[in-house]
Amino acid sequence: MKQLTLPIALARAPTLESFCPGPNEPTLAHLKLWAGSPTRSPVPTYLWGPSASGKTHLLKAVLESLREQGARVGWLDASMLEPPSFDERWAVVLMDDVHLYTAVQQHAAFAWFVSCQALQRGVLAAGALPPADLQLREDLRTRLGWGHVFQLQVLSDPERRAVLRQAADARGVFLGDDVMDFMLTRFSRDLGHLMQLLDQLDAYALQTKRAITIPLIRSMLENE
Numbered sequence: 001m002k003q004l005t006l007p008i009a010l011a012r013a014p015t016l017e018s019f020c021p022g023p024n025e026p027t028l029a030h031l032k033l034w035a036g037s038p039t040r041s042p043v044p045t046y047l048w049g050p051s052a053s054g055k056t057h058l059l060k061a062v063l064e065s066l067r068e069q070g071a072r073v074g075w076l077d078a079s080m081l082e083p084p085s086f087d088e089r090w091a092v093v094l095m096d097d098v099h100l101y102t103a104v105q106q107h108a109a110f111a112w113f114v115s116c117q118a119l120q121r122g123v124l125a126a127g128a129l130p131p132a133d134l135q136l137r138e139d140l141r142t143r144l145g146w147g148h149v150f151q152l153q154v155l156s157d158p159e160r161r162a163v164l165r166q167a168a169d170a171r172g173v174f175l176g177d178d179v180m181d182f183m184l185t186r187f188s189r190d191l192g193h194l195m196q197l198l199d200q201l202d203a204y205a206l207q208t209k210r211a212i213t214i215p216l217i218r219s220m221l222e223n224e
Contacts, residue, residue, distance in 0.1 A: 044124070093121065097128075
């Protein structure tokens with residue numbers, strides 16, 4: 001069944017508070033403590049897990065948290081074909097989707113790691129595989145696995161439903177089982193996307209003074 005895409009304008013900046021941890025609570029607790037401490041540990045942290053487990057959400061949430069504190073942050077992901085040189089003003093370096101890094105990106109990531117270790121700066125990285133299974137240059141791979149390593153797990157369907165139900169109840173919104181089924185089959189199953197959809201449905205239902213139903217969802221999409 002074809003999935004529907006949310007309008008880009010709906011996207012909100014990810015936050016640690018908006019992350020629904022489920023079985024990933026220890027990871028969230030670690031990142032909240034690490035990001036919120038002015039004397040955060042320079043020991044690197046590596047997150048790994050399948051698509052839609054929340055890796056990028058968490059990295060971007062940490063990025064937002066640090067920026068709100070006035071910290072400068074280095075960011076590297078697989079879309080950056082020509083990574084910049086390390087900036088000594090960076091308090092932390094964040095590296096996403098390391099399993100996809102090209103040779104050029106691996107070279108930059110290793111150089112950033114060396115500089116961070118020399119200057120006692122933090123490193124937070126994420127990839128789809130555990131460190132031992134990453135097809136990367138050995139010196140980078142071993143550094144990624146040197147510190148704290150957390151495996152992220154995708155929420156089960158019952159957990160997704162429970163989170164959506166709780167979020168809807170907090171808004172005073174009723175979601176019928178048919179609406180929940182529609183949301184889980186016709187849209188991305190990533191929880192962050194589902195929460196954005198719920199926000200939009202809530203706003204559209206208030207605007208049109210209608211309950212949230214499947215026809216309302218279709219109407220909302222047609223009017224975007």
